[in-house]
Each structure stands twice: as structure tokens, then as C-alpha cells.
Amino acid sequence: MSQAFVPVAKVQDVPSGAVKYVDVNGTPIALCNIEGHLYAVGNICTHDGGPLSGGTLEEHTIECPRHGARFDVRSGKVVCLPAPVPIPTYEVRVEGDVVNVNPAPRVGVNAGSP
Numbered sequence: 001m002s003q004a005f006v007p008v009a010k011v012q013d014v015p016s017g018a019v020k021y022v023d024v025n026g027t028p029i030a031l032c033n034i035e036g037h038l039y040a041v042g043n044i045c046t047h048d049g050g051p052l053s054g055g056t057l058e059e060h061t062i063e064c065p066r067h068g069a070r071f072d073v074r075s076g077k078v079v080c081l082p083a084p085v086p087i088p089t090y091e092v093r094v095e096g097d098v099v100n101v102n103p104a105p106r107v108g109v110n111a112g113s114p
């Protein structure tokens, strides 16, 4: 059964260039605003559990504040070590001024593409 979208923040809570931690039904997620486009990724770095919501955005990547791994927020893919595997990504839907996230990880985003 697919999960429903959950309201997590107001649009103005996540200005361009910002990262905001949200708990979506127990799933820790980092909401990222890159030039006005919102992305939701898992908050836990796959290297050693660093909190990505404390990281910084650069182009379409988020950098872990602990050891500098970087992930593409669009796909979750690792673009800079030392993280070994991708992070999950989640669907975002904006309705009015409310940001909604589906806490079910997007399927197939990282699969199959080299």
C-alpha cells in the first residue's frame, strides 16, 4: 500500500539555499531548497550516520557536515566519497504554501543507471 503525502513545513520555512530537518512519520528527512526547487532526501549519511540537514548545498548536491561526502539530491547518488551507497529520496508536493512529503522512498531512482 502506498503512503500518503504528509504536510511537513511551510514553503517560507525552507528558503532558497536552505536545508531543513523534518520528521515524517518517524522517517528523518532533509528538505533542500535549490534555487526554489524543493527536494527531500534521507537525513542520515550512509558513511557514518552524519546528519545531512546540518550540511551545505552546492549546485545539486548536499555535503555531509562530518567527513564531506556529497550526494546528488535529485537521485540520492554518491558524488563524493567516503559514503559507500546512495541515500533515499522522497517525493515532494507543494500545495499553496504547504510542503508535503511522501515518506515512502522513491523506487528505482538509483537503480540500473551507471
Ligand code: FES
Pocket (backbone or CB within 6 Å): 045, 046, 047, 048, 049, 050, 064, 065, 066, 067, 068, 069, 082, 083
Ligand atoms: S558521516 Fe557523512 S561523510 Fe562521514
